[in-house]
Amino acid sequence: MSDTPSFTQLTDLAARDVGGAVVWANDEFFGEKESLIRPEPPTFSPATFGHKGQVVDGWETRRRRPGGPGVEGTEHDSAIVRLGLPGVIRGVTIDTAFFLGNYPPHARVEAASVPGFPTPADLLAAEWTEIVPTSPLSGGSEQHFEAEITGRRFTHVRLAMIPDGGIARFRVYGEAVPDPVFLAGVPVDLAALTNGARIVAASNMFFSAPENLIKPAESRVMGEGWETARRRDDAGDWIEVRLVAQGVPAVIEIDTANYKGNAPDHIVLLGADRPGQEAGSNWFEVIAQTRMLPDYKHRFRLEGARPVTHLRLEVRPDGGVARLRAFGSLTDAGLTAVRTRWAEHA
Numbered sequence: 300m301s302d303t304p305s306f307t308q309l310t311d312l313a314a315r316d317v318g319g320a321v322v323w324a325n326d327e328f329f330g331e332k333e334s335l336i337r338p339e340p341p342t343f344s345p346a347t348f349g350h351k352g353q354v355v356d357g358w359e360t361r362r363r364r365p366g367g368p369g370v371e372g373t374e375h376d377s378a379i380v381r382l383g384l385p386g387v388i389r390g391v392t393i394d395t396a397f398f399l400g401n402y403p404p405h406a407r408v409e410a411a412s413v414p415g416f417p418t419p420a421d422l423l424a425a426e427w428t429e430i431v432p433t434s435p436l437s438g439g440s441e442q443h444f445e446a447e448i449t450g451r452r453f454t455h456v457r458l459a460m461i462p463d464g465g466i467a468r469f470r471v472y473g474e475a476v477p478d479p480v481f482l483a484g485v486p487v488d489l490a491a492l493t494n495g496a497r498i499v500a501a502s503n504m505f506f507s508a509p510e511n512l513i514k515p516a517e518s519r520v521m522g523e524g525w526e527t528a529r530r531r532d533d534a535g536d537w538i539e540v541r542l543v544a545q546g547v548p549a550v551i552e553i554d555t556a557n558y559k560g561n562a563p564d565h566i567v568l569l570g571a572d573r574p575g576q577e578a579g580s581n582w583f584e585v586i587a588q589t590r591m592l593p594d595y596k597h598r599f600r601l602e603g604a605r606p607v608t609h610l611r612l613e614v615r616p617d618g619g620v621a622r623l624r625a626f627g628s629l630t631d632a633g634l635t636a637v638r639t640r641w642a643e644h645a
């Protein structure tokens with residue numbers, strides 16, 4: 300499959316900026332395995348040689364030779380990725396950008412669900428399920444493959460590069476399925492990607508993706524937040540987030556970090572209570588119109604807030620917001636929804 304499929308709009312569960320890690324590879328002679336999950340697109344600097352050869356931005360193994368180094372006990376090269384967001388996998392992208400005389404002719408993808416804190420040895424002994432069968436690859440291109448198993452929650456993915464070569468990036472698209480144990484009876488960020496929240500609509504994503512708003516950790520540079528184009532009308536920009544499940548927000552953070560000449564003038568935060576719905580409607584006010592400062596973490600304490608399943612952040616007239624956090628507690632109905640989702644994907 301090669302036209303850009305719709306699953307590429309979903310969250311990359313493996314990306315480093317949501318906590319993914321490449322925890323094992325049998326070989327990485329020419330290119331570090333960790334490059335596979337770097338969020339930014341791959342780059343290439345021709346005729347740039349280090350001590351081991353051409354410097355590459357990707358995972359690249361040596362040429363396999365029978366009995367040679369790096370091949371012991373393996374039939375082809377492979378790498379294991381720990382998903383930053385364990386969840387349901389809808390499809391993967393294997394990008395061989397800049398690997399032309401050294402791309403692998405085939406790849407295969409398997410997934411596993413391994414609880415606890417497994418070591419590479421535990422993972423090698425785990426039960427793996429094929430989600431993308433052995434498929435041909437070409438060089439220097441992004442190739443998309445739909446996952447064949449989509450009903451289960453996986454924690455790890457194994458990428459087989461057959462027999463050897465280089466892959467620049469590996470994306471694993473899907474939906475996070477959070478473990479209810481960590482959401483029950485404690486305050487949580489109801490809007491966090493890590494907990495299973497999702498951006499469902501946005502007015503504009505010219506400079507950077509709205510999903511950045513709900514990613515883990517602080518935003519370090521302007522490109523790590525959500526920034527819209529300059530508006531020449533007065534319609535305003537907005538995003539809508541479907542929260543983890545129904546919850547009552549108590550503290551909201553709207554962080555304009557790194558937006559110094561391009562923060563919004565003001566914001567309004569709306570809420571909706573539409574359990575089980577993808578998009579919100581029947582919006583009510585959660586935070587009234589409030590001026591924003593550049594490069595500032597604005598915190599709001601809400602008293603007696605209503606339960607919500609969705610939030611809509613409106614920014615006027617346009618600009619950048621780095622992070623949106625909604626700390627609060629799931630309602631009983633919200634927790635039941637999270638537990639049901641977990642059980643359905645066991």
Ligand SMILES: NC(=O)NC(NC(N)=O)C(=O)[O-]
Nearest residue numbers: 329351352353354355359401
């Ligand atoms: N010119 C190359 O890229 N050669 C080798 N790769 C690197 N990275 O040097 C190879 O054998 O694939």
